[in-house]
Amino acid sequence: MSIHNNKLNIKTAQDIQRPKLTIDADVVVIGSGAGGAISAYELAKQGKKVVVLEAGPYVPSSEFKEMLAIAMGTMYQDEGGQSNTHGDVTVLQGACVGGSTVVNAALCFRTPDYFLNLWRDEHGLGNLTSERMSVYFDKIEKNLSIEPNVKHETSIGADLILKGLTKLDIEPGIAKRNIRDCAMTGFCFAGCKTDRKQSMLVTYLPWACNHGAEIYADTRVTRIMTSNGQASGVEAEVVDPKTKVVKSQVTVNAPIVVLAAGPVQSPIVLQRSGIANSSGQVGKNFACHPSLSVTAMFEEEVDDFHGATHSLYVDTHTLPEEGGYILLNALQEPVEASFQAEPGTGENYVAYMEKYRNSIRLITLIHDKNVGEVRYTDGVKEIIYEVDDHDFESMKEGLKFNAKILFAAGAKYLYLPTSDRTVINSVEEIDSVIDSLKNEPARYRYTSFHPQGTCRMGGDPKNSVVNPYGETHDVKKLYISDASLLPTSIGYNPSETVYALSHYIADEIIKANFS
Amino acid sequence: MKDLMISRRRFIKNVAMVAASISALPVVNAIAGVLTDESRMDDLEQAVFAKMLKIALPTESSSLVDSASLPVLSTIEGALLAGMAPNIRQGLRGGISYFNEGSVKSFGDRFVNLSDADATRFVDQWSASAEPPERALSMGIKKLTVLAYWAIPSTWGPLGYDGPVSDKWNLSSLGNTPEPTI
Secondary structure (H helix, E strand, C coil): CCCCCCCCCEECHHHCCCCEEEEECCEEEECCCHHHHHHHHHHHCCCCCEEEECCCCCCCHHHCCCCHHHHHHHHEHHHHCCECCCCCEEECCECCCCCHHHHCCCEECCCCHHHHHHHHHHHCCCCCCHHHHHHHHHHHHHHCCEEECCCCCCEHHHHHHHHHHHHHCCCCEECEEEECCCCCCCCHHHCCCCCCECCHHHCHHHHHHHCCCEEECCEEEEEEEEECCEEEEEEEEEECCCCCCEEEEEEEECCEEEECCCCCHHHHHHHHHCCCCCCCCCCCCEECCCEEEEEEECCCCCCCCCECCCCEEECCCCCHHHCCEEEEECCCCHHHHHHHCCCCCCHHHHHHHHCHHHEEEEEEEECCCCCEEEEEECCEEEEECCCCHHHHHHHHHHHHHHHHHHHHCCCCEEECCECCCCEECCHHHHHHHHHCCCCCCCCECEEECCCECCCCECCCCCCCCECCCCEECCCECEEECCHHHCCCCCCCCCHHHHHHHHHHHHHHHHHHHCC | CHHHHHHHHHHHHHHHHHHHHHHCCCCCCCCCCCCCCCCCCCHHHHHHHHHHHHHHCCCCCCCCCCHHHCCHHHHHHHHHHCCCCHHHHHHHHHHHHHHHHHHHHHHCCCHHHCCHHHHHHHHHHHHCCCCHHHHHHHHHHHHHHHHHHHCCHHHCHHHCCCCCCCCCCCCCCCCCCCCCCC
């Protein structure tokens, strides 16, 4: 079926009145983010009836408020409150139609060959060669307008940081983003109100609907059904987003299931279903690229409010042997600035916020080990994760590098995102202050935008969940297509990796089932 | 003694979980949920958040908007507590109560009864504490309070921050991107 009106064919809880609903389809896709949307489009294009179930709400871009606090409450997982069990790593994920692609900063990197080679050598993924993946990277870059930022796509803060890099003779990286004609509002994290960001909401999802795909928002999958070792569909609940009351029980009968609920929810769906875990690896190997923001205060007002959310990065130390960290500039609105630094309680805090106009930030993000786990016990989700000691040393080196650049950019003093007041007043203080930091829970204000690795892909069914073609080792016709596949963290924003892998897996599904 | 140690470990673990739930609490829910009697703030919670607001944002001699003139507590309640999962809500009550009692040892009285100067010192003391639950509670309750303040757009004026711009700049939507033809 081909409709080609390029609009979403979507139903929400408001549209569904019947207490029970049964749908027959060729493919059911769980999740509408990067992996789900790309799978839905590629499979619908084959003439298959595709149904996409999204647990989050549908928020059209015309309703985006350009306020982070409101976006968190409407479009992020757990209203922006998802964290590890210690509560010191906020794990941000989109939870709306379009998933994280709606609220990310659109920064794109191809998977470094270093990791493709590592995955080949240590995880049996010889199929993901640089040559093979290049085909998918080329395709996705064309489809999503992934281009290097042009000269004006920057921000005042990024320009200051660039001065610091130039002074220190450090090579800057110019960001590539999936954006058309960026309006430079700086509200990527709150959703792009004028549809410049090429999220799934304005690309692959309407394209999938052009070929007959149907999307159900507010619809949370509770179980994947199987029959004779093969996927046969899903059970789900339609939940009113306001009252949290279950409005309808949905059954989708489909011989192919694509699980793309994201690296936290996908293992939970498998755990709730009690399937695909003969390896014991479901939920294990969680990594999340923990990041810390250093806030720099300048003598003069900077007004780093609008522009490209991210435009500049430094990846001279990103591969593990080089240090394992990357630096990224980012705008921040008052709500973020209000908790990213700890100037002390009371008058010190007021003085800090009064100088908000004088502040910029530079983020240090680390390539972390897959030491965490996502568990679902007695109806409660847990992300068990502590920053590894070795990774914390990478973070300290990254913070030192970060601080040197900010001082070279002209900063007068810096705040570190610690639980209590930690200020660096000069270049001379950098090493002593950062060397004194200890790896302790609830001591730092970590943010993770990149959870990954909980249903890892690999050649050996004993230590991986998904085979090299995207199908689970244990359950036939059950495919996984999201960042949970990544066997290791990759140190760079993983969105383009997920886009490319999802295309690759869609091709494998077509080859195995529809050729 | 062994039982006492186990009991202390359990207690610390429980407090840590509560503290974690507080520091991880959601930001502002624009689709405000239904505020039930169970989710509504009790008197103690009202008093703790009110005290925290007063000491975290002493706006009197600053350019900032007077925190007492804004609906910060109702923002916490209506946008944050409404719709919260019952187990998290219960944990929050426990955490706030533990935090309020925490100052008795060093300052001789509950947090809500301390002078503003002592309450400020207590919050900073716990932020630097060797005990992770104390750091998490201090950081978490303060974060929630200041977040609710800065989430109110009228607080941005004194910062020079101009807020949303797409409508102000008359930006047009590009709409859905045409499907690729190849």
